[in-house]
Amino acid sequence: MKDKIYAFRQELQTLGYCQTIISNYPKYASHFLVFFQETDAEIDDSHIKSYQKYLQQKTSKTSGEKLSESHIYSQLLGIKMYFEYLERIHKIKRNPFTLKLKNPRNEVREVLTQEQIKILYEHCKTGEEKMILHLCYGCGLRRSEAVNLNKKDIHIEKKLLFVRQGKGKKRRVIPLNKTLTADFKLFLGYQINTQEIAFLTNKQYKRMSGNTMHLIFKALLKKAKIKDISLHHLRHSIATHLLENDMSIEMVRDFLGHSRLSTTQIYTKINNLKMK
Incomplete structure (x- = not known):
């Protein structure tokens, strides 16, 4: 066997x-x-x-x-x-x-409201909690993409985050706003003396596992008194929020790293949104 x-x-x-x-x-x-x-x-x-x-x-x-x-x-x-x-x-x-x-x-997934996302951020007490929100919500990364992210994949000066190997070995580039850039720069500054190349690390300064990410997020949800959801719901939430704020479906597709537009339409409940 x-x-x-x-x-x-x-x-x-x-x-x-x-x-x-x-x-x-x-x-x-x-x-x-x-x-x-x-x-x-x-x-x-x-x-x-x-x-x-x-x-x-x-x-x-x-x-x-x-x-x-x-x-x-x-x-x-x-x-x-x-x-x-x-x-x-x-x-x-x-x-x-x-x-x-x-x-x-x-199937249609529930999404968090923008107010609930704000509450989650307000309850962040550690850099790891905030970085997990930034990566999975702010950058729309899958859990595996966040786990595999390395320090060198975040270009502070250019304000870009590189996903070197997403689903299906696809690469994509995600622009960073001022808040994400500043927080990533600060977080990287704390890690300057560690030898680990991974961006997210555990208490032993080794690459953080997907399960550890999940447990940290679960604890954050409990503190914020928000319904139990998965990290993938954050990706779904940012996609929905971008569409609600009039970003084109094609741009959201590229942001998420989807190969087909039809995948993005299902994923973001496009039929329930009033699009221009």
Whole structure:
């Protein structure tokens, strides 16, 4: 099993998937197989459905809460892609994954109001809290993009932030306003004596993980007494706010790093906004 999981990881890397998928999807497939103690050829659709029910009832080790729909979707998608890979290389005769997956991210998401964003900023007590808001809301970065951001990717003099490898290995450049530029400059000044190249670091001065970012944000939400949302909601919120303030849909698409305009339209609830 280990050899197949390793080969699956190599396949994802070759196809150009982001590091989060390369790291997590083989792990999800491995957990699934260990759970049932079955070989690939013995798995059928009943195993898939049973595992879905298990995930829906499972609680997170860190938060003690039930797994989010988005996380369950990611785990099942990783398992699905693993069996698709085995079928493609003729290691199994038929893909047992017949369950239809519905991506919760394609559904209309709630957004924070601009007033709620202001309240979040007011409750920031540490530089890390403010930087997470700046990156995921002010710059519209995905969590993985924020984690992979390096100090050299922020050009204070030019007032630009470079996303070197976004989703699908796409690059983009994000202009910074005066507030972001000043705060980034101040934050970088505190890090001048650290050797770590990452922009966001943990208490050990190593690159901050996505999970640590999530926990810091959850604590900030609790302090601000704002409903429990994910970091991805910040990206969705800034996109919606930009559209509400008459930025063109094409500019928002470039800001978010989407390949297709249709993705931006779904993502920003464009049908619910009165556009010029």
